[in-house]
Amino acid sequence: EGAEEPAALTDGIHLVVDALKLNGVENIYGVVGIPITDLARLAQASGIRYIGFRHESDAAHAAAAAGFLTQRPGICLTVSAPGFLNGLVGLANATTNCFPMVQISGSSERHIVDLQRGDYEEMDQLSAAKQFAKAAFRVSRAEDIGRGIARSIRTAISGRPGGVYLDIPAAVLGEIIDAEKGAASLWELVDPAPRQLPEPAAVDRAIDLLAGAERPLIVLGKGAAYARADESIREFVESTGIPYVPMSMAKGLLPDDHPQSAATSRSLALKRADVVMLVGARLNWLLGHGDAPQWNPNARFVQVDIAANEMDSNQPIAAPLVGDIGSVMDALVERSKPGRISAPAQWREEIAAKSEQNVARMAKRLQDAKTAHPMKFLGALQAVRDVLGDNPRAYVVNEGANALDLTRNTIGMKVPRHRLDSGTWGVMGIGMGYAIATAVETGEPVVAIEGDSAFGFSGMEIEVICRYNLPVVTVVLNNSGVYRGDEASPNGDPAPTYLRARHDLMIEAFGGKGYRATTPDEVAAALREALAAGVPALIDCVIDPADGTESGNISHLNPKGLTAKR
Numbered sequence: 001e002g003a004e005e006p007a008a009l010t011d012g013i014h015l016v017v018d019a020l021k022l023n024g025v026e027n028i029y030g031v032v033g034i035p036i037t038d039l040a041r042l043a044q045a046s047g048i049r050y051i052g053f054r055h056e057s058d059a060a061h062a063a064a065a066a067g068f069l070t071q072r073p074g075i076c077l078t079v080s081a082p083g084f085l086n087g088l089v090g091l092a093n094a095t096t097n098c099f100p101m102v103q104i105s106g107s108s109e110r111h112i113v114d115l116q117r118g119d120y121e122e123m124d125q126l127s128a129a130k131q132f133a134k135a136a137f138r139v140s141r142a143e144d145i146g147r148g149i150a151r152s153i154r155t156a157i158s159g160r161p162g163g164v165y166l167d168i169p170a171a172v173l174g175e176i177i178d179a180e181k182g183a184a185s186l187w188e189l190v191d192p193a194p195r196q197l198p199e200p201a202a203v204d205r206a207i208d209l210l211a212g213a214e215r216p217l218i219v220l221g222k223g224a225a226y227a228r229a230d231e232s233i234r235e236f237v238e239s240t241g242i243p244y245v246p247m248s249m250a251k252g253l254l255p256d257d258h259p260q261s262a263a264t265s266r267s268l269a270l271k272r273a274d275v276v277m278l279v280g281a282r283l284n285w286l287l288g289h290g291d292a293p294q295w296n297p298n299a300r301f302v303q304v305d306i307a308a309n310e311m312d313s314n315q316p317i318a319a320p321l322v323g324d325i326g327s328v329m330d331a332l333v334e335r336s337k338p339g340r341i342s343a344p345a346q347w348r349e350e351i352a353a354k355s356e357q358n359v360a361r362m363a364k365r366l367q368d369a370k371t372a373h374p375m376k377f378l379g380a381l382q383a384v385r386d387v388l389g390d391n392p393r394a395y396v397v398n399e400g401a402n403a404l405d406l407t408r409n410t411i412g413m414k415v416p417r418h419r420l421d422s423g424t425w426g427v428m429g430i431g432m433g434y435a436i437a438t439a440v441e442t443g444e445p446v447v448a449i450e451g452d453s454a455f456g457f458s459g460m461e462i463e464v465i466c467r468y469n470l471p472v473v474t475v476v477l478n479n480s481g482v483y484r485g486d487e488a489s490p491n492g493d494p495a496p497t498y499l500r501a502r503h504d505l506m507i508e509a510f511g512g513k514g515y516r517a518t519t520p521d522e523v524a525a526a527l528r529e530a531l532a533a534g535v536p537a538l539i540d541c542v543i544d545p546a547d548g549t550e551s552g553n554i555s556h557l558n559p560k561g562l563t564a565k566r
């Protein structure tokens with residue numbers, strides 16, 4: 001009789017890839033090395049696109065941006081200890097911004113690490129990750145890999161999204177088990193981010209509050225953009241006539257030139273509103289914690305958030321609406337009979353008049369910047385704005401200080417989820433990772449508008465953009481400084497904020513197209529050409545070193561000690 005066929009075998013690495021594919025993962029962002037290089041190779045051979053970065057922080061930011069754009073967790077893959085640690089900034093930033101991502105990291109041998117005998121890249125990664133992640137898990141047996149991947153993906157995207165850490169020791173990656181048993185250990189998630197409907201009485205309470213308001217206001221946060229509830233949000237805003245303020249990554253949910261936008265009269269809107277509905281926006285530092293004098297001390301808040309414990313985080317919430325934003329907005333539209341809520345004309349006119357006044361006041365500064373030499377931020381940004389106006393499919397990534405504040409206020413968005421920036425944490429270094437993920441996940445052109453210092457945090461990823469030939473145009477607003485570049489230093493060294501670089505030559509080193517622009521016309525011509533070509537490009541915009549302020553719009557957050565610059 002023929003000898004029995006030996007049972008087919010599998011191992012931890014194969015099970016990770018099978019589990020990711022079973023749950024629809026298409027891209028992995030990472031940096032290879034011991035013990036996960038073969039995992040990346042097998043993923044690539046199995047049809048998952050592996051994007052190899054130069055620093056794990058950028059790969060992790062990319063995974064977070066992928067999560068924001070797709071509502072599926074971006075996957076970041078790191079090596080043990082130092083590689084894992086480098087990824088933590090991205091994991092923490094994802095959790096802070098409520099972007100779904102999973103950082104999968106190899107780790108060293110438990111029996112050596114736990115006795116601190118000094119392993120290769122020894123670290124108790126699970127303990128380190130716990131404080132920065134929405135959740136952190138470790139798989140200790142190959143047969144648990146399917147469970148670990150499923151649990152990590154569901155945890156990352158259900159409820160309030162966030163960053164999840166999954167630790168897989170080298171020994172588990174290399175563990176060999178029976179293939180049939182392995183296949184049986186994998187499972188595909190069912191409805192990993194279920195809708196969470198609001199309580200009808202809570203909806204009616206919110207409607208009554210808004211209907212009785214003299215000066216209602218809606219604040220749209222990035223959670224509203226993430227929720228993809230675009231139609232019901234637009235319908236509710238337009239049917240009630242309530243003015244709205246979009247937070248930076250919510251820009252484009254309604255076009256920024258919408259008649260109900262109070263973005264250019266934000267100070268008045270916050271100070272005067274008597275009922276404020278927060279949709280996927282937290283009353284954190286970006287909204288002055290809801291405190292007077294920025295806000296009306298008698299304002300009453302309606303808050304829409306999937307996290308019940310977000311309510312009363314900063315101010316009493318008179319009408320908490322707990323549920324996923326899509327379900328809540330659908331319920332508000334359904335239960336507020338036509339005309340039940342109608343913003344008083346006087347309030348709408350007051351907002352519109354203030355907006356008109358502020359836009360007129362800004363017009364002269366914009367006009368002067370068009371001809372200023374050396375070029376000002378606003379000269380370059382108006383040129384970028386005009387070219388983007390002809391390229392509505394382009395995504396915008398943005399970071400810096402003045403570069404962030406001035407871009408946010410100069411470049412209006414017309415469609416949702418097309419602006420990604422430093423967000424809640426104000427973290428520098430998101431630029432190239434966000435740009436790469438946006439190009440990979442959408443296939444659309446990306447324009448990354450970068451302060452020169454901000455660009456420096458992830459600039460080496462320009463090589464990645466060139467290696468994968470991604471349609472990313474990086475616009476560096478180069479004022480030769482962290483903030484400004486004109487500070488003199490008392491000794492021979494350059495001042496702490498002084499920088500100097502020809503970034504256009506840098507991309508040439510990696511095979512991309514570099515431009516150096518000293519006027520708005522040169523900026524416009526270079527950007528038009530680069531977008532038409534659809535290849536990696538960088539435009540180094542030479543900006544007046546005296547332009548801008550330290551820390552941009554948040555200079556007041558600097559300590560006011562004896563050494564504070566007056």
Ligand SMILES: Cc1ncc(Cc2csc(CCOP(=O)(O)OP(=O)(O)O)c2C)c(N)n1
Binds near residue numbers: 401
């Ligand atoms: C990870 C991290 N490290 C440092 C900082 C602190 C910071 C906030 S903004 C910024 C860069 C400002 O210079 P830039 O040239 O980009 O901008 P501009 O004013 O337009 O010239 C830094 C270093 C933050 N937020 N995150």
